[in-house]
Amino acid sequence: MKLRAALLGCGWIGSEFDTTTAMGIYNHAAAYRACPETELVAICDRDPTRLTRAGERWSVEARYTDAWELLAKVQPEIVSICTPDGTHFTLIKAALETPSVRAVLAEKPLALEVARAQELVDLATARGVALAVNYSRRYSQGHMDLRDRIRAGEFGRIVTVAGFYTKGLYHNGTHWLDLARSLVGEIVSVHGFNLLAEEGPDPTLDAILKFETGANGHLQGFDARAGTLFEMDLLGTKGRVRVVEPAGQFEIYRVSESTTFPGYRVFEPDEVIPARNSDTVLHAVEDLVSCVRKGGVPRCSAKDGLAAVSLASAICASARTAESLR
Secondary structure (H helix, E strand, O other), rough: EEEEEEHHHOHHHHOOOOOOOOOOOOOHHHHHHOOOEEEEEEOOOOOOOHHHHHHHHOOOEEOOOOOHHHHHOOOOOOEOOOOHHHHHHHHHHHHOOOOOOOEEEEEOOOOOHHHHHHHHHHHHHHHHHHEOOOOOHOOHHHHHHHHHHOOOOOOOOOEEEEEEEEHHHHHHHHHHHHHHHHHOEEEEEEEEEEEOOOOOOOOOOEEEEEEEOEEEEEEOOOOOOOOEEEEEEEOOOOEEEOOOOOOOOEEEEEEOOOOOOOOOOOEEEEEEOOOOOOOOOHHHHHHHHHHHHHHHOOOOOOHHHHHHHHHHHHHHHHHHHHOOEO
8 A cells, every 4th residue: 555645835845846857856746756655645835826736736636725634634644844944843743743644754954943853853753653854965875875985984084074055054054964964973062153144043154063073074154145055075084075066976086195296195186976866855755665664764864853953053052152062
C-alpha cells in the first residue's frame, strides 16, 4: 500500500518549482508524485488561487484552506510542511499530534525558538513519528560523497571553514550551519555580529565559529539585494575544497611545493566536480519512506534541525550582547 501524503503550503518549494531544470525534482508535490511508495492525496494553502493552481497541476481533488481541517478529515500518513518560517512550529506540532501521521517532512527551520524546536523533537520521539528537516544538501549525493572524503582524511585536518550566505540566519544561514556540521563536525562556540545592521526577526548575521575538532569558522552574511550567494571554503593541511553555488560544483585543490617560490607550499587546482544537487526533495521523501517502512533515523533528523536552530539562536544572542555563547 502506498503511503498517503498531504502537503501544507503550495508555494515554490511545496509545488511550484520547475521540475525540468538541472535541480530536477525540487518540490514536495513532485516528489510524492515521483516516489512509487507515496500518493499525494490532499493539499492546503490559504491562497485559493495558489491552491487551485497546485490542485490542477498535480491532479489532487482534496483541497483545503485550513490545515487542521485537512489533518482531521484526511488523516494522512506523511505530511510536508512548506509554509512560512513563523508557522512551522504550530503546523508541525499539529501534524505530529494527528493519529494517522507516521512521518513529517518539514522545511527549515524546524522552529524559530530553541524551546519550541525541542518540544517538536520530544513530541516526535514520544509518538514514534519520523520527523525530518529538509536541509537539502543532506540529500545531495555529491555533498555526502564530499563528507566521506573529508572524514577519510583526504584533505588532511580541516583547519578553517569560511563562507557566505544571504536572506536571514534562520532562513538560509541554518543551511550553511547544517552543512558545516555535516562536513566538519559539531560547532561548540559562536560569536555573532550584525555587520549588515539588518533589523527584523531574522537578520543576516556574521559569525565566528569554533568546531569540536579544533577548526575555526567564519560565516559571512551578504546583502541579498546585491545578489544571492551560498559558498563554503574548507582549508585542510593536505588540500582545499570550495563549495560553489549556484554553479553547483566543488573546486578541489591540493597542497604542493611551489614551482615559483621555493620553500613555499601552495594550493594548486586539481579538479572541479559537480555537486550532484538534483532530485534532493525526492531523495528526502524516499529516505522518509524508508524510515517508516524499516525504521531508522532520517538522514536530516529532527535533532539536526534542533542543532541548527540552537546555533542560530546562540549567534543572535551573541550579536545582541557582544559575547561568545554556546
